[in-house]
Amino acid sequence: MSGVLPVETLADRGPLDGARVASPGHGTHPRVLFVSHTGTMSGAELVLRDAVRPWAGSTALLFEDGAFAGALRDLGLKVRLARSGAALTGLRRDASPLRALPMLGRLGGLALEVARAARACDVVYANSQKAFLLASLPARLVGRPLIWHLHDILDGAHFGRAQRLVQARLANLCAARVVVPSQAAADAFLRAGGRPSLVTVVPNGLDLDRDPRPAAALRAELGLPAGPLIGVFSRLAPWKGQDVVLEALAELPGVRCIVVGAPLFGEDAYAAHLRDRAAARGLSDRVLFLGQRGDVPALMQAVDAVVHPSVDPEPFGRTLVEAMLAGVPVIATDAGASAEILDGGAVGTLVPPRRPDRLAAALAELFDAPDAFVARTRRARERAIARYGAAEMQRALADLILRVAARA
Missing domain, CATH: 3.40.50.2000 (Glycogen Phosphorylase B;)
Structure with missing residues (x-):
């Protein structure tokens, strides 16, 4: 392992005693609010699409409509489209935080929408950096634990120093757990100032059937x-x-x-x-x-x-x-x-x-x-x-959600 400090991996973690993942949302199972900033299907959205399969009946709050919204509906999630989601249009992840100043009013409206949705759930699950930045403080304000699924490398090749500092400090303040797909992503989060105790490595998983034809x-x-x-x-x-x-x-x-x-x-x-x-x-x-x-x-x-x-x-x-x-x-x-x-x-x-x-x-x-x-x-x-199977990723993420909800 190349990490600066040790972080939790799948091998370190046992299942939550007595927890079952077959039917979330019923009985003692937590109500999850999945938050994502985009309606476009890219790598992070494909991961979330597979991760939510055990959570039919939960809610997804998206900042824009698109193919991703349809995919989540097909999997049995209730999809809410944020009215203020257009505030994020054109705000690139590599832009200076000062670029957000002219749109603070609209971003505030979006944060209020997240807070209202969070009140009706037990755990907030932010699936992107924009989703995390907008959901972190509202989730803390209404007293809901937040899981951040970090799909990026927090390094100078992708983000400015101020961005990395803000994201790491927000995570330290507001996140119950930070999920990363690799040790490389974990190392970058730690170098940016994130706390090792927050991090869990869950490799992305997928299943593909191989065509037998030559x-x-x-x-x-x-x-x-x-x-x-x-x-x-x-x-x-x-x-x-x-x-x-x-x-x-x-x-x-x-x-x-x-x-x-x-x-x-x-x-x-x-x-x-x-x-x-x-x-x-x-x-x-x-x-x-x-x-x-x-x-x-x-x-x-x-x-x-x-x-x-x-x-x-x-x-x-x-x-x-x-x-x-x-x-x-x-x-x-x-x-x-x-x-x-x-x-x-x-x-x-x-x-x-x-x-x-x-x-x-x-x-x-x-x-x-x-x-x-x-x-x-x-x-x-x-x-x-x-x-790297989808079933193992689903089990690991569902177990993590259950543990976070139980601690809350």
């Missing part, structure tokens, strides 16, 4: 080209590093790439830059930009390798686990939680961030001797099934 059949069905093919799967954003993959491809004649994802949070200029860069490097016929897709598992199985090229530390890396479950080789930058997920490189290839030459060399090695990666890929799938 990759060639899947490629034909999906309309993908034959020959060496890699895939990059994440939203289009500068820190996700898709531009590094383009530079590596320039050194690998004959290798093609699918880029799956869209600019979800105002990164349209970067998306345009990627297309321009591909054209400038003569890669337009070898790079397919597929946009946001709902068939990612099939696309992953159809490629020869999945590349995860983030240039800044990742708090987790859902794409890595999806690729491991898909049974394809994984190449990832050694930043954040990637090494944890890939067992220090034992079940995947780790390369330094921002090094297209090293990425190109790793891909060349893979295509020169693909059979050498078969055993490693099999171990990767076994590891993903054993450590």
